[in-house]
Amino acid sequence: MKAKFKLFLYLTLLWGVAGCSQILDEVPVSQVGSQYYNSLAGFEGGVNAVYTSMRSYYGAEVSTNLSVFGTDTYTNGSDGSYKYMNQYTASFGSNVSILTNLWNSLYSGINTANILIDLANTDGVTGLSEAAKNQRIAELKFLRAHAYFLLTQNWGNIAISVNGITNPTKDFTKATVAEVYAVILADLIAALPYLPTTVGNADYGRATQGACEHMLAKVYLTKATSEAAESTDFENAATYSSHVINNYSYALQSDYALVHDQSNQQNSEIIWAVQYSNDVLTNGSGNMTHLFFLMEYDVQAGMIRDIANGRPWKRYRPTDYLLNVIFNPADRSKDSRFKKSFKDTWLSNSPGTFTSGLFDNTKTSVTFASGDTAIYIPGIEWTVEQRAAKKFQVLVPSLYQANLYPTLSKYLDPLRPEIGTSAGSRDVFVARLADTYLILAEANIKLGRSQQAADAINMIRRRAAWSGMESEMEITASDATMEFLMQERERELSGELSRWYDLKRWGVLVSQVQAYNPDGAAGIQSYHNLRPIPQTQIDRTEGTSTNFPQNPGY
Amino acid sequence: MINIDKGDFRWSTDIQWTKNKEKIVELANGKVDDVGNSRFIGQPITAIYDYQKIGIWQADEADEAASYSRNVGEIKVADLNNDGKIDADNDRTIIGSQIPDFTAGITNRFNYKNFDFSFFIFTRVGSTIISSFHSDFNSLAGRYNNLDIDYWTPTNPTNEFPRPNVNQESPLNSSTLRYFSGTFVKVRNINLGYNVPDDLTQKMKISSLRLYLAAQQPFNFSKYRSKYKGIDNETFDSIGSAQSYATRQFIIGANVKF
Incomplete structure (x- = not known):
């Protein structure tokens, strides 16, 4: 018995030794060392x-x-x-x-x-x-x-x-x-x-000289009002932004709506964008911005959630200041950007007759065939009679609420494969030429060169005009003030990851939020x-x- | 330990008691706390370091609450250095750790003639657990299903849980709502058996027959369950939202040997 046990012990030890050398031979192939x-x-x-x-x-x-x-x-x-x-x-x-x-x-x-x-x-x-x-x-x-x-x-x-x-x-x-x-x-x-001044298609998204100069302009402009300000900052901002405009082949799109057209993402106006794609292997979490600006259309009469209208997470609601002052209703016949920035019409995708849950209190019942207008946002107040005369629900400003409001359409992503997909494929525009013009205009206003500022602003305002309204959109040198520019930037860039930084740069973050953001004031x-x-x-x-x-x- | 052994009756008891002491004596850079990694000299390795909830701001404390930028109905955390503000430098403290004060168990066995009866009670006292289960199902936002707990309202001035708020998906200082006592008392099992006498088994042409009733974990007492609607706090570290249910098992059995 004792001898047998000893033999067993030796065998176990031997087996253990043999096993050990094999473990030492292992090569981990699943990790990449820094030598890579x-x-x-x-x-x-x-x-x-x-x-x-x-x-x-x-x-x-x-x-x-x-x-x-x-x-x-x-x-x-x-x-x-x-x-x-x-x-x-x-x-x-x-x-x-x-x-x-x-x-x-x-x-x-x-x-x-x-x-x-x-x-x-x-x-x-x-x-x-x-x-x-x-x-x-x-x-x-x-x-x-x-x-x-x-x-x-x-x-x-x-x-x-x-x-x-x-x-x-x-x-x-x-x-x-x-x-x-x-x-x-x-x-x-x-x-x-x-x-490089330009990159080929395969390298689209890599940094270029234009992107670098745009960024230099933005950095100098921001630094100019920071605690690190130097007297040359505005001049540098003007210099670099005019380089971007004059020395490269960037050009404004002919129509404001084309800028955010999902089939036209690599357009002549885009200086630098962070890339997303529809390849699920490389898209990561994707561009999720399409989720956040949408109103709750999907529980309204005649509507259900679909890919084209998006998955409404109802995060960001435009303030009255944006809708009524910056996008002043009186200017909307000249300036196309309100219409082209906000979705105003939803077509019924769930037909039938509905008698409950209507936000438009001028009617007790609505009936839709597929494709009929179910919801319309006129953007201005309508009388009760005007609303009652329509077959669809009319969302007027007095009815806006935390889940019903004009919906920024710039990020809508109808190319997602499924209704629930949050990983969108749109590129994120970090620098586009309209922003460059506005940087140039801001620097020139600060430098007292009102005419050059007005010229830069007019470039984007003419493009933003409804056809035939170009000359009425133009401003004069005396209009080119910081007050005007603060609004113009938002008309052009609303929702484009800029506003908080703008307000901070201008030193008006607290006063503007107190005046116009009812929840943040x-x-x-x-x-x-x-x-x-x-x-x-x-x-x-x-x-x-x-x-x-x-x-x-x- | 045999309490009684008299004729047909026998009662014995087993008791076990365990205490584990654990503390960090020194770290790589000496006898200095490493806040970033939650390692504190003199504390167990699993020390929990956070603000300390001491109640809910009540209606008559509105002014004091406002001085801390809090509203009535929100969580009141201790201002440990009494400087009039809640800050990470001075007002976080050791909330507890996974190390219990002790664990103990007691088994009792009774035999009377052919009957036997036993039960085992187990307890753990004094540890702190982190219940992510509560972070996930006690958001008090009104948008998701919520555990049925005692929350603050103007007419229910409790100090347990804050006022629900549709504008936030988790309350301010919600991390302090995750910590619960790990103390519990459980009846692990109860067994009742009867050995059929030999003369009967011989007639049935079998060598032995035992009939029994058994209950596995029939009782589970803890505040975490009764008051805070948790499932089972017998865990070493944290309880996730996907915790499986604490099961209770009742068995009626016959053990036949041929």
Whole structure:
């Protein structure tokens, strides 16, 4: 018995030893080591990954929450988790998950860019030609600058690093806004000569000289009213924006409606866009913006939810100021942009007779055949008699409510495969030529050159005119004031991820929200010009809040 | 432990009691708390660090609530350093950890002639669990199904859960609503058996026959269940929204040997 046991023990031990050597031989094939960056394919993949980091903002709910919410032109609709970002209540603090995720994703993208730049600069990539190296470094600097620009506009003083971090560290300190702008501008100016003027179809979406100059103009314009302002900023903004207009082949689309036509996404007006596609393998979470601006059409008489009309998440509701002042009803016969920015008609896709749940209180019953108009938004008040005379429900301004309002149509995505698909395929336009004209106009107004400002504004206003109304849309030099431009920007760019940053740049965020955002007016204070720093960043920094203090007020 | 052993009757009891002590003595960078990773010197590795809910702001506290940017009916968290504001630096504290004060069990066995009866009671006292189940099903937004809990209204000035609000999909400081006591008392099983006498089994031409009734986990006592509508707080770390149900099993059996 004892001998048998010993034999068993030896055999077990032997088997164990034999097993061990096999385990040591294992090669993990499912992970990519950092050496992969040293190969050409790995390096190119890394550059693409930095482009992908832009998707953590553009196309995600956080981008519209940070730019559309809490402004004078949109307030919260009936649904959504982030109404406090519009209402500026105490819930808007350091534990907002989407801000933490954005912060982490942008810094992760920045660090990948840093590592790749370090690697390319030390000729650590096998087979990378000198020209390709210079172009890729320029692209990475462009993207890094873009990430820092987003970060500093939202958070002010932030941590900067331009060298790759490859080991865990807790040593971070805040740089001043001026230091952050110095890094951004150094990157963009260094990148500019090495970027291509145009890219081929296969490379569409890569940074170009035009995109870089547009961004330089935007950065200088923003810096000009920041705490880092210098006297040359407006002049620089004017210079770079006129370069974009004059030195490249960008051109405004002939019709405003064409700009956001989903079949015309790579159009002559687009300077730089963050790419999405209908390939589910590479589309990630997709461009989700199509969900957020829609009103609750799908429970109304004669309507059910379908792909063409979209999946209404009812997040962003236009304010009266947007609908009645910026898109003044008196100007709508000249200016086509209200009609072309908002959906006003829903055609019945669920025919029948309906007697209950009607919002239009001038009728007790409606009957629709398939394709009949079920809902119409005239955009102005109608009399009870006018409404009663129509067979369909008429949604007049006095009936607007948190789930029923004019619906921004720029992001509608009828090419989604299913009703419930949230991952849209539209590109997100980060820079388009109309914005460049408005940057030029703003800089020229600030520089006292009213005529040049009016000329730039007239370029987009003529394009925005209904046919034959071009001359009536034009403004004169005396009209070219900041007050006019503040409205004109929103007429052109409503919902296009710009307004909050605009208001902050103009120093009117608090006053405009107090005046025109009924849900945000009570909560907003001057400290809301900056966002709360994620608590995880503070907790994970050496010295925590002593070294990395929260922004004041939060 | 045999309590009684007298003639046909026998009663025995087993008792077990366990206590596990755990604390972090030192971290990689010395005897310094690592807030970012929730590692605190002198605390268990699973320490929970957050604001401390001390109730709900009541109607007569409206002014004080406003000074903290809170409204009546919202969660009241402790201002630990009394500086008049709630901030992450000074007002977060150790809420608890997964380490219980003790666990204990008691088994009683009774035998009388051919009958036997036993039951096992198990308890855990003093741990804190994180119930994501409550984060997901207690959002108090009015848009989703909600656990039937005691929430604040002007006519129900409770200190348990805040006022429902259609404009938010989770209440302010909602993370503090996830922490529950991990204490429970469970009757793990009850068994009642009868061994059929040998003379009868011989007639049936079998070697033995035992008839029994058994109940597995028939009783489960915890505040988490009774008051907060949770399912089962016997978990090590956190309870997710996909928690499976705590089952109760009753068995009527016959054990026949040939």
